[in-house]
Amino acid sequence: MALIVSGPVLSFKEESRVQILRVYGIGIALLLILVETEFPWLLDKMRVLENWIGRASVQGLLALMTFEFATSLGDSDFDKSIRLYRQVAAYCMLGCAGLYALGGCLCLGVLRSVRYRWRAERLRVERDLEQLERQQDELKAILEGYGKD
Structure with a gap:
């Protein structure tokens, strides 16, 4: 123009x-x-x-x-x-x-935004799961440090 x-x-x-x-x-x-x-x-x-x-x-x-x-x-x-x-x-x-x-x-725009929200929620849950697995490994290492009674 x-x-x-x-x-x-x-x-x-x-x-x-x-x-x-x-x-x-x-x-x-x-x-x-x-x-x-x-x-x-x-x-x-x-x-x-x-x-x-x-x-x-x-x-x-x-x-x-x-x-x-x-x-x-x-x-x-x-x-x-x-x-x-x-x-x-x-x-x-x-x-x-x-x-x-x-x-x-x-409503194609609504479907797209629902898909994006679902994807963001899935990524958040995956990050939370990884964090919990790391915490579980740390706690197991601490527990092993105490030894078995």
Whole structure:
């Protein structure tokens, strides 16, 4: 998404608003990239994006911003190809948003979070078991130190 695109002549105030919204769009896109990599520290801070419906709404917002602010007015081949590229990108983001919304409605996100919780609980139990086995070995060594009566 280019920051500056030649388009209709706007006043400085309108042009500034459009450029600020484009920068916000780039920031939202970077945030979505980080969310999709599922960094635990980011998901802890933004719980709403852990849910698929939350992700769908943010991706839908980004798709609509791409439709609205990424327009290129002109009849040259370059302008037509840029317009086509942006429309395809916006439709793809809108499709991803729809897929996430459908998955969220079908509770696929809930199933994923249940699976992660189950895996975390299993790891915790395994660590506890290892710790208990170490304590048992230590106690046996201490008991052997006393000898048999």
